Amino acid sequence: MSTPRTWFRSLILLNFVGFSAVFTLLSIGRVYAQASAPWPIFRSDAGLSGRSPVEGPNIPDLYWTKPIGIEKIQSPAVAQDGTVIFTSRGDQYVYALNPDGKEKWRFSHRVPGGSNNETFSFPPTLDKDGTIYVGSHEHGFFAINPNGTLKWRAQVGGYVGTAANIDKNGNIYIAVDDAQLYVFDPAGNLLCTGSLDGLKPNNTPAIAPNGRVYVPAGNSIFVFNSSCQPIARWVLPALEQVAWVAINAGGNVVYAGSVAVPLVLALNSQTGNQIWDYSYHTSYGPPSQPALGPSGTIYFVGANAGLMIALNPNGQEKWTFDLGSTRYKTMPVVDASGDIYIVNESSRFGLFKLSPNKEVLWQLPSVQCFYSPAFGPDGTIYVPSLKKLYAVRPQPPYAVSLELVSGDGQAGCIDSTLANPIQARVRDQYGNPFPNHPVRFGVIQGGGEPINATVNTDSFGIADTTWQLGSLLGEQQLEISSQYNGQRLNGSPIIVIANAVGPKIDGASEVVFDTTAVKDASDTTYTIYNRSDCILTVNRLEITGDPSFFVITPVNDTLVASHDSIVVRLRFAPLVSGTHKATLHIYSNYATHDTFDVALEGEASTQPKIAVSPETLNFNPTCLESESLLPLTIYNIGSATLQVSSFNFSDPVFSTSTVSLSIPPGESRIIDVHFSPDSVIAYPGNLTIISNAANDETVDVSLTGTGSSPTIAGDPTLSFNDTSVGKKDTSVYQIRNVAALCELRIDIDSQAISGNHAGDFRVIAGGGITVISSGGVHEVTLEFAPSDSGLRTAVLRILNNDPANGSFKIQLQGRGELAPDIDAGPNPLPFPKVCLDSCAKLPLTIRNLGNDTLVVDSIKTSDPVFTVEGQEFNIPPGGSVTVLVGFCPKEMKVYSGTLSIFSNDPDENPFEVALQGEGVGPEITLEPRPPVLEVCPDEKVRVSVNIVNNSACPVRIDSVFFELRTLLLAAKGRDLGQAAGGGA
Numbered sequence: 001m002s003t004p005r006t007w008f009r010s011l012i013l014l015n016f017v018g019f020s021a022v023f024t025l026l027s028i029g030r031v032y033a034q035a036s037a038p039w040p041i042f043r044s045d046a047g048l049s050g051r052s053p054v055e056g057p058n059i060p061d062l063y064w065t066k067p068i069g070i071e072k073i074q075s076p077a078v079a080q081d082g083t084v085i086f087t088s089r090g091d092q093y094v095y096a097l098n099p100d101g102k103e104k105w106r107f108s109h110r111v112p113g114g115s116n117n118e119t120f121s122f123p124p125t126l127d128k129d130g131t132i133y134v135g136s137h138e139h140g141f142f143a144i145n146p147n148g149t150l151k152w153r154a155q156v157g158g159y160v161g162t163a164a165n166i167d168k169n170g171n172i173y174i175a176v177d178d179a180q181l182y183v184f185d186p187a188g189n190l191l192c193t194g195s196l197d198g199l200k201p202n203n204t205p206a207i208a209p210n211g212r213v214y215v216p217a218g219n220s221i222f223v224f225n226s227s228c229q230p231i232a233r234w235v236l237p238a239l240e241q242v243a244w245v246a247i248n249a250g251g252n253v254v255y256a257g258s259v260a261v262p263l264v265l266a267l268n269s270q271t272g273n274q275i276w277d278y279s280y281h282t283s284y285g286p287p288s289q290p291a292l293g294p295s296g297t298i299y300f301v302g303a304n305a306g307l308m309i310a311l312n313p314n315g316q317e318k319w320t321f322d323l324g325s326t327r328y329k330t331m332p333v334v335d336a337s338g339d340i341y342i343v344n345e346s347s348r349f350g351l352f353k354l355s356p357n358k359e360v361l362w363q364l365p366s367v368q369c370f371y372s373p374a375f376g377p378d379g380t381i382y383v384p385s386l387k388k389l390y391a392v393r394p395q396p397p398y399a400v401s402l403e404l405v406s407g408d409g410q411a412g413c414i415d416s417t418l419a420n421p422i423q424a425r426v427r428d429q430y431g432n433p434f435p436n437h438p439v440r441f442g443v444i445q446g447g448g449e450p451i452n453a454t455v456n457t458d459s460f461g462i463a464d465t466t467w468q469l470g471s472l473l474g475e476q477q478l479e480i481s482s483q484y485n486g487q488r489l490n491g492s493p494i495i496v497i498a499n500a501v502g503p504k505i506d507g508a509s510e511v512v513f514d515t516t517a518v519k520d521a522s523d524t525t526y527t528i529y530n531r532s533d534c535i536l537t538v539n540r541l542e543i544t545g546d547p548s549f550f551v552i553t554p555v556n557d558t559l560v561a562s563h564d565s566i567v568v569r570l571r572f573a574p575l576v577s578g579t580h581k582a583t584l585h586i587y588s589n590y591a592t593h594d595t596f597d598v599a600l601e602g603e604a605s606t607q608p609k610i611a612v613s614p615e616t617l618n619f620n621p622t623c624l625e626s627e628s629l630l631p632l633t634i635y636n637i638g639s640a641t642l643q644v645s646s647f648n649f650s651d652p653v654f655s656t657s658t659v660s661l662s663i664p665p666g667e668s669r670i671i672d673v674h675f676s677p678d679s680v681i682a683y684p685g686n687l688t689i690i691s692n693a694a695n696d697e698t699v700d701v702s703l704t705g706t707g708s709s710p711t712i713a714g715d716p717t718l719s720f721n722d723t724s725v726g727k728k729d730t731s732v733y734q735i736r737n738v739a740a741l742c743e744l745r746i747d748i749d750s751q752a753i754s755g756n757h758a759g760d761f762r763v764i765a766g767g768g769i770t771v772i773s774s775g776g777v778h779e780v781t782l783e784f785a786p787s788d789s790g791l792r793t794a795v796l797r798i799l800n801n802d803p804a805n806g807s808f809k810i811q812l813q814g815r816g817e818l819a820p821d822i823d824a825g826p827n828p829l830p831f832p833k834v835c836l837d838s839c840a841k842l843p844l845t846i847r848n849l850g851n852d853t854l855v856v857d858s859i860k861t862s863d864p865v866f867t868v869e870g871q872e873f874n875i876p877p878g879g880s881v882t883v884l885v886g887f888c889p890k891e892m893k894v895y896s897g898t899l900s901i902f903s904n905d906p907d908e909n910p911f912e913v914a915l916q917g918e919g920v921g922p923e924i925t926l927e928p929r930p931p932v933l934e935v936c937p938d939e940k941v942r943v944s945v946n947i948v949n950n951s952a953c954p955v956r957i958d959s960v961f962f963e964l965r966t967l968l969l970a971a972k973g974r975d976l977g978q979a980a981g982g983g984a
Contacts, residue, residue, distance in 0.1 A: 039078040039374040040126035042163035043289060044333070046207040047247035050291030050299075052375035056335040056353065057394035058430065060362055063380065064101035066389045069093075073384035075123045075163075075372040077132070079146070082376050084391075085124050085132055086384060092117035094124060094134055096148060099376060101391060105148030111138050112155075123163040123371075125172070127186065133172050135160020141174055143188060152188035156180075163204040167211060167226060175201030175215050183228055192228035202259065203244045203289070208269055209251040216242035221256060223272070234272040238263060244289040248296060248313070255298060257287040262302060264290075266315055276315030280307070288331035289372075293338045293356060301328040306344060308332065310358070321358045323349065330369045341381060343369035351383055351392065367392060397428035399437050399484040402491040405462060411499040413534030414471050415589060417451070421464040422496055424480045426457050426489065433461025439482045441465045446476025446500060469500045471589075476500050503536035503560075505529070505590040513572040513602035517638040517694055519665075520609045521573035523552065526598065528586060529565045536560040537589040541568065545582030548574045549600050574604030607694035608665070609638030612701055617687075619675040619705035623742035624803065627676040632701060634671065634689065636663040643692045650686040653677050654703050677707025680803060710737050710744035710774070712802040720784035720814030724821065724906065725851050728785045730764065733810065735780065735798065737772040744772040746808075747799040748780060753812070755794035760786050761812050763796075786816025820877070821850030822905040828914030829899070831887040835953035836921050839888040844868075844913065846883065846901060848875040855904045856881075863897040865889055866915050889919025922955040924948060 043050045069088025076086035082099035096104040108117045118136035125133045130146035137159055143151035158178030165173045171191060172184045179201075181194035199218035206214045212231065215222040221242055223231040236242055241259035248255070253275060254267045264287050266275040284302025287309075291299045296313035306323030326346035333341050339361065340354040345368065352363035367390050369383045376382065376391075383390040407422035422441065428434040437457045441450035447470020455463040467478055481493040506529040516522040530536035538558045541551045553568040560566050574580055584598040613633045622628040636642035644661040658671040677683060685703035693699070713736045723729040737744035748767040766780035786792050796810040824846045834840045848854035854875040859868045867886035875881050889895060895917045900910035927946045949955045 036080045036128045037078060037126050038080070038377045039076075040128075041077060041165060042075050042123040042125070042204055043246070043372065044375075046165055046167065047209075047249070047251070047292075048165075048204060048206045048244070048289070049246060049249070049334075050289065050332065050372070051293065051334045051336075053336055054375055054377060054379050055337050056339060056341055056375065056379050056381055057392060058361075059395035060351075060353075060364055060392050061395040062364060062367065063391040063393040066097060066101045066391075067387060068095060068097075068103075068389060069387050072370045072386050073389050074121065075384055076374045076382050076389070077124045077126045078374050078376045078382060079126055079130055080377060082378065082380075083146075084374075084376070084382050084389070085126065086389065087120040087122065087124065087134065088387070089121045090119060091121070092119055094120050094132065094142075094144060097389070099378075099380070099391075107144050107148050107150075109136075109140070109142065109150065109153065112140075114138075122161060125164040125166060127166060127170065127172075129186075131186065133164040133166075133174075135162075135164070135174060135176070139176075141176075141182070141184070143186075154182075154184060154188055154190065156182055162201055165205050165207050165213075167207050167213075168209075169226070171226065173205050173207065173213055175203075175205050175217070177201070179217070181205065181213065181215055181222070181224060181228060183226070194222070194224045194228035194230060196222055197233065202242055206245045206247050206254070208247050208254075212269065214245045214247070214254055214269075216245050216256065218242070221245060221254070221267075221272070232272055234267065236265065238277075239265065243286060246290055246292065248292060253313075255290060255292075257289065257300070260286055262286055264298070264300065264311070278309075278311055278315050278317070280309065288328070291332040291334040291340065293334050293340075294336070295338065295356075297338075297356065299332045299334065299340055301332060301342065303327075306346070308340075308342065308354075308358075310356075319358050321354065331372050333373050333375070335375065335379070341373060343367065343373070343383065351381070351390075364392060395429075397430060397432060397434060399426050399434045399482065399489055400429050401427045402439070402480065402482045402489040402494065403427070404480070404494045404496070405464075407464075407467070408496045409498075411501060412467075412469050413532075414469055414473060414500045414502050415448075415537070416535055417466045417468045418498060421466050422450070422478060422480070423462055423464040424482075424494060425461045426463070426482060427461060433457070433459070435459050435461060437461075437463075437482065437484070439463035439480060441467075442479050442481075443467075443470070444477045444479050444495075446470045446472045446474070446498075448476060450478065467496075467498065469498060473500055473502055501534060502532070503530055503534040503562075503588070503590055504532040505536060505538075505586065505588050505593070505596045506531045507586075507596065507598065510599035510601065511570060511584070513570075513600075515603045515605055516572050516574055517607045517609050517640075518574055518577055518604050519639055520637055521571050522602070523569055523571050525567050525569055526584070527565050527567050528560065528596075530560040530562060533562045535562065538566065539587040539589070542585045542587070543582050543600065544585065545600070546580040547582075548572055548580045548602065548604070549582040549584075551584075570600070572600075572602035574602065577604045577606060579603055605694075606639040608636055608640040608642040608692055610642055610644075610689070610691050610693035610696055610699050611635040611637050612689065612699055614701075616702040616704070617673055619703075621706045621708040621741055622675055622677050624677055624680065624707055624709050627674050628705070629672045629674055631670050632673050632687075633668050634661060634663060635668040636665055638694060639665050641665065644689055645692075646690045647671070648688040648690070649703075650688075651683055651703075653683055653705070653707075654685045654687065656687075673703070675703075675705040677705060680707045680709045682706045708741045709739065709804070710742040710772075710800070710802050711739040712736070712744055712746070712798070712800050712805055712808045713738045714808070714810060717811045717813065718782065718796070720812075722815045722817050723784055723786050724819040725786050725789055725816045726821070728783055729814065730781055730783050733780045733782060733796070735772065735778045735808075737774055737776050739774050741774055743774065744776075745801045746770050746772065746778065748796075749799070752797050753794050754797065755812075757787075757792040758794045760784060760792045760814070760816070761794045761796075782812065784812075784814040786814060789816045789818045791815050817906075818852040819850050819906050820848050820852050820854035820875075820904055822854055822901065822903055822908050822911045823847045823849050824901060824911055824913050828916055829885060831915070831917035833918045833920045833952075834887055834889050835951075836889055836892065836919055838953075839886050840917070841884045841886045843882045844885050844899070845880050846875065847880040848877055850905075851877050853877065857902045857904075859883065859902070860900050860910075861897055861915065862900070863895060863915075865895055865917070865919075866897050866899065868899065885915070887915075887917040889917065892919050892921050894918045920951070920953060922949055922953040923951040924955055925950055 071089040074087045084097045094107040118138045132144040141154045158176045179196040183191040196217040202216045211226045213224045221234040239258040243259040246255045256265045264278045284307040285304025287300045298311040301308045306326045308321040310318040329343040338356045350365035351367035353361040373383045380393040405423035412418040426434040451466040457463045478496040550571040582600045586596040617630045642663040655674045683705045687701040689699040720729045794812045798808040870883040897915040899913040902910045925948045
């Protein structure tokens with residue numbers, strides 16, 4: 001063995017001068033791809049640490065052996081759900097097995113353009129979503145869906161002889177035999193390539209936490225960033241050929257081993273400077289790929305013999321484990337607790353487990369292997385071998401021992417449950433609690449029973465039950481037992497002992513009743529005590545002897561808590577006079593006595609006895625100035641005449657007209673009690689009845705009543721709309737009686753409104769005296785007619801019979817405003833008949849009847865035949881303006897229109913005037929009517945005709961026509977200029 005030394009002379013650093021970038025489409029924001037699977041990649045993680053995040057078996061169980069494949073099975077990848085994915089050297093399939101060893105699917109793919117399937121010989125890699133990445137001999141790089149179907153295939157430039165790796169962004173890195181590093185995104189897009197300077201890769205690239213990629217090829221380690229940009233080439237002549245790389249947990253150290261020489265180097269991951277080296281005897285062969293323990297220990301073996309070496313992180317040798325000439329068949333792997341798993345070819349070892357201190361913890365000689373084992377999520381180890389795959393799981397636990405946890409030696413009461421449960425724990429062969437295992441509980445002495453006879457253990461391996469003791473005093477015993485596969489567990493059975501004690505009954509030894517009238521009854525109470533820590537069960541009460549005694553309180557297995565008591569009522573009801581005696585027997589679980597006996601005694605006599613019903617008179621709420629009545633019955637339940645001498649009331653609002661009574665034995669009398677409240681309050685009272693009754697010379701009857709009244713309610717203010725001086729506004733006010741019982745009487749008289757501006761307000765409806773039923777509403781209509789501008793206020797007073805608010809006042813308020821008030825006339829405005837092409841004008845007077853200036857903005861007509869002179873002007877209060885409205889008809893017809901006056905009148909804008917007019921034309925006649933003449937050819941005849949204008953409109957004659965039988969002769973006309981009513 002050698003000690004660490006510095007080999008700076010064997011390390012040459014070369015900087016790259018160029019790289020080949022295809023294109024860059026980096027996936028941003030993806031989480032670290034292998035985070036979810038227990039063994040997603042060859043050597044477990046992106047740094048190729050060979051360390052599992054789960055613990056392996058403490059005791060191994062060869063779960064199954066699966067014959068499969070055509071050659072050596074490659075190191076598998078294991079998904080989060082336990083699916084095992086692997087290839088077989090030279091095989092045409094990628095295989096997937098369920099955790100139970102049953103085949104889930106197998107994948108194959110035909111060579112593009114060929115007739116054979118592609119060959120898969122190297123370990124697959126899993127992404128966090130379950131996608132499987134694997135390369136083929138035929139230059140194919142595959143993404144396979146978790147269900148075994150093709151996701152995508154990419155063609156690369158050579159044979160894929162290494163496993164892929166995945167960075168924290170989900171991008172996939174694969175070193176290919178064409179001396180190139182390829183980077184794909186999860187969709188199968190080629191992001192970039194990096195050159196290995198013509199050197200074929202020797203192993204899977206390692207990826208540091210900072211994203212740097214380290215590729216062993218030839219005698220060098222090529223360093224790239226995530227975009228395939230070359231950072232450095234570290235030439236390591238001492239290694240001859242760099243067989244592998246691995247990165248420590250901190251990402252600051254890169255470990256490298258040789259293909260041919262027994263040498264391991266530790267390099268600075270940023271600079272490539274050597275930190276230390278470790279060499280050993282050449283007979284052991286070159287170092288295997290290492291496993292990095294949780295504390296940073298580096299474990300590896302020599303390829304040619306049985307030597308395992310453990311190095312501290314500083315390169316110092318921690319220990320060696322030498323099995324002589326027998327070879328280690330695999331590189332080591334480490335679980336989460338730091339234990340080492342490896343396969344040695346010897347018949348003694350096979351697959352075995354070492355502690356971090358090289359203690360052999362177990363071995364399975366039958367399990368042989370050629371490539372790196374992998375871990376499942378439950379700690380199962382999957383070991384690849386020749387044409388088969390082993391699954392070695394943690395041996396299932398089984399129940400071994402039974403132990404008492406608690407509950408022994410308790411004291412408890414008979415026929416009751418112990419205060420604390422009886423608990424027992426079952427442990428497995430590892431000494432751990434064994435859950436869900438049946439434990440039996442059974443009473444073997446003293447009676448009683450466990451509440452649950454068979455109980456399965458919980459997650460802490462504990463089964464418990466509650467023990468109900470039997471009825472025997474003293475020691476009682478419970479047995480706890482359990483078996484596994486028909487064999488009693490160690491420690492079974494367990495005997496648990498309890499001490500049973502009983503209750504103790506106590507009470508007075510005799511009961512003497514008061515002297516009681518014959519055919520009457522007297523009650524008294526008796527207290528039964530429990531003088532112990534146990535529950536006393538009183539089963540029943542029984543009286544023997546004189547039949548004049550009775551048990552009133554029913555008792556049937558009544559429970560009395562420890563140091564507690566119960567009270568029962570007893571009755572003495574004699575039918576004859578004299579002394580009466582009997583015995584009360586109390587049956588219980590008091591173990592030392594069959595019954596507890598109590599002597600009963602009473603004296604009977606002849607005498608009157610009073611009783612009343614009801615003992616309380618509760619009057620309904622009663623309105624003031626009225627009264628309510630309730631009956632009260634007085635009984636003589638004695639054996640002599642009852643004389644009632646007086647009725648005394650504590651408050652004069654209660655009374656009765658009855659002065660005294662005489663009631664024979666067995667009879668009753670009814671009196672009326674009156675309630676007449678004078679205030680709205682609750683009245684508690686009392687009626688004292690004085691008589692000769694032997695049992696009660698005075699009897700009190702509780703009295704309660706409440707005086708009630710109407711309750712007036714309404715809004716405190718009634719506001720009117722703003723109203724112009726000289727105009728009016730009305731509003732309705734609601735008076736409510738919110739009482740639930742009494743009528744409200746109101747009076748709104750002529751003096752109801754008062755205040756500074758009382759004259760501006762008046763009641764116009766709903767005044768006078770009115771009765772409002774409970775819950776009812778009465779409406780009062782008021783009018784506001786402001787006599788001046790500004791805020792006008794007054795108070796409306798409503799007299800009523802609500803004692804709390806007999807003069808109910810409402811604030812009245814409104815605002816008077818100065819405003820113009822337009823008027824115009826005549827309206828309608830009728831025009832006389834007007835000849836066409838002529839106009840007529842009529843005056844229209846616009847008046848301001850208000851108390852503010854009227855501003856006329858414009859005057860418009862609905863028909864252009866009507867016109868108006870004067871459009872804008874102001875009219876002072878009381879003033880007027882006359883405008884001329886014109887009518888110029890265009891057709892002979894009747895016209896109707898509207899004249900709209902736009903102004904600042906607040907409620908009549910526009911003010912409209914109806915317009916009416918008729919357009920007329922001239923009317924002509926011929927006088928005399930032209931005769932009918934016969935005229936010979938070439939004969940001339942003169943005819944005279946008068947044209948008469950019968951209208952007030954002028955006529956213009958344009959032409960005159962004469963009609964002959966066969967010929968129409970026209971005479972050119974002339975403008976007669978005839979005045980209306982004339983002729984021509």
